[in-house]
Amino acid sequence: MDKKQIVVVLMFAAISLAILSPVFAQQQIKLKTLMLIGKGLATLPEDPVDFMLVKVGVAVVNITTPSGKVVERGLGIMVLDDEKYRIRNVTKDEEGSISGNLYRNQTKKGSFSVSSVIKGKTEVWVGTLTIDDKSYHLYILEAPRKIKPVELKEKISEYCRANRNDPNCRERMAEYCRNHPEEQRCKEIFRKYCEKNLNDIRCREYMKNYCENHPEIKNCRLYAVRRSVKYCKEHPNTKICLKIEKDMTEYCLKNPNTERCKIFCAKHPNKCVKVIKSLADFCINNTDSATCVEYCKKHPEVCKKLTKNIIDLCTREPNNEKCINYCKAHPVACKKVTAELASFCIGREDNPRCVNYCKKYPEACKKVVIAMDKYCSRYPDRRECANFCKRFPNKCKLISNKSGE
Amino acid sequence: MLKALFLGFLLLSLIFFSGCVNNQTISKGNTTNLTTEELENQAIAEIEKEMNHAIENMSTEDIENLITE
Numbered sequence: 364m365d366k367k368q369i370v371v372v373l374m375f376a377a378i379s380l381a382i383l384s385p386v387f388a389q390q391q392i393k394l395k396t397l398m399l400i401g402k403g404l405a406t407l408p409e410d411p412v413d414f415m416l417v418k419v420g421v422a423v424v425n426i427t428t429p430s431g432k433v434v435e436r437g438l439g440i441m442v443l444d445d446e447k448y449r450i451r452n453v454t455k456d457e458e459g460s461i462s463g464n465l466y467r468n469q470t471k472k473g474s475f476s477v478s479s480v481i482k483g484k485t486e487v488w489v490g491t492l493t494i495d496d497k498s499y500h501l502y503i504l505e506a507p508r509k510i511k512p513v514e515l516k517e518k519i520s521e522y523c524r525a526n527r528n529d530p531n532c533r534e535r536m537a538e539y540c541r542n543h544p545e546e547q548r549c550k551e552i553f554r555k556y557c558e559k560n561l562n563d564i565r566c567r568e569y570m571k572n573y574c575e576n577h578p579e580i581k582n583c584r585l586y587a588v589r590r591s592v593k594y595c596k597e598h599p600n601t602k603i604c605l606k607i608e609k610d611m612t613e614y615c616l617k618n619p620n621t622e623r624c625k626i627f628c629a630k631h632p633n634k635c636v637k638v639i640k641s642l643a644d645f646c647i648n649n650t651d652s653a654t655c656v657e658y659c660k661k662h663p664e665v666c667k668k669l670t671k672n673i674i675d676l677c678t679r680e681p682n683n684e685k686c687i688n689y690c691k692a693h694p695v696a697c698k699k700v701t702a703e704l705a706s707f708c709i710g711r712e713d714n715p716r717c718v719n720y721c722k723k724y725p726e727a728c729k730k731v732v733i734a735m736d737k738y739c740s741r742y743p744d745r746r747e748c749a750n751f752c753k754r755f756p757n758k759c760k761l762i763s764n765k766s767g768e
Numbered sequence: 769m770l771k772a773l774f775l776g777f778l779l780l781s782l783i784f785f786s787g788c789v790n791n792q793t794i795s796k797g798n799t800t801n802l803t804t805e806e807l808e809n810q811a812i813a814e815i816e817k818e819m820n821h822a823i824e825n826m827s828t829e830d831i832e833n834l835i836t837e
Contacts, residue, residue: 391807392807392811418819420816422814440815506822
């Protein structure tokens with residue numbers, strides 16, 4: 364390359380940069396979190412037929428000022444019939460609620476506050492709207508909004524910067540995921556990102572679809588609970604909240620040691636006085652129970668408590684002759700199925716996710732409901748009894764003494 | 769060689785200078801508040817675009833399913 368060519372290349376580069384630099388300088392707005400997008404109605408409580416159509420969009424925006432400083436602001440727009448209002452001073456909380464003030468021509472005209480609740484597959488935002496000194500009930504159906512590849516790149520990059528040790532976060536992963544958004548590792552990273560960012564509508568949309576196919580995953584079983592906390596605190600006796608509470612109770616009967624269940628059971632001790640186990644697991648330690656006598660006669664090897672050596676063998680070689688029957692009854696111990704799916708399927712033989720599993724492992728799907736006091740008096744050292752005995756030491760001790768008599 | 773280096777230096781100066789001019793153009797004539805308002809307008813316009821696009825994708829079928837569920 365001679366001098367003339369070098370000069371030409373340099374001039375070309377200079378001109379390109381001179382043209383592009385103002386374009387980059389103007390990229391000062393970034394929608395960081397899309398908190399709420401939807402449409403619905405606002406009705407007057409005294410005359411519900413007097414209503415307005417509502418469209419709303421609320422987001423957390425990163426604004427880069429000319430000085431280069433990045434400012435985070437909650438902003439939005441609400442359209443009431445044909446009137447547009449600007450939303451400012453947005454507040455949100457982790458319990459699924461959003462509020463803000465409404466402005467028109469720089470003058471404050473009202474405010475709104477909504478809480479989310481899951482109805483079937485749809486998230487609905489319910490609350491109040493005050494505009495021009497009139498108060499309305501507000502109902503918003505959330506719109507579906509999928510993540511776009513270019514946004515996925517940003518989220519993957521954000522997650523991997525904060526979680527450098529995640530094995531899925533490899534070099535240039537963000538760019539890779541932009542080009543291959545359907546790749547399993549990209550989906551897995553985004554799911555992990557979303558579990559902590561449910562304030563973003565794109566994450567809610569992703570989790571909704573993911574949970575439809577994986578209802579057994581802990582975060583999916585608790586999704587409706589997490590998204591309806593505030594609403595159900597304020598309206599505990601609504602049909603949907605009673606159902607959510609029932610689901611939560613059932614979850615805690617199977618998983619009494621999870622953090623959320625410890626809180627739930629401390630609040631509602633009367634709801635956590637029983638525990639659900641699979642017939643096969645229950646009968647290992649209760650061969651003399653009326654529920655197990657017949658079962659253990661039929662499957663004596665399944666009711667036996669295996670030695671550690673055999674358990675290790677069965678984990679390693681589930682198809683070993685010594686393990687076949689044991690593994691049929693205890694598929695989790697033999698790593699034939701995840702603990703989450705096994706726990707989800709106890710008592711849910713008809714659930715589409717469980718049909719095949721329960722056909723293959725019927726005894727692992729049969730539900731046994733045990734009274735906690737009787738169970739814990741017998742096995743006070745069991746993990747699931749730790750909370751119960753801490754909460755009811757006298758009850759636990761009393762029965763323990765009685766049974767020892 | 770020296771001439772080429774000089775030309776390169778001149779061009780690079782031009783690039784940096786053009787950046788300064790562009791930044792000045794953005795802030796020139798605007799108070800800080802006005803700029804913030806302009807940026808807010810831009811943000812609201814983006815949110816409105818997102819809102820209209822997402823709402824367009826809400827089919828009546830989705831709403832019917834919700835009502836009948």
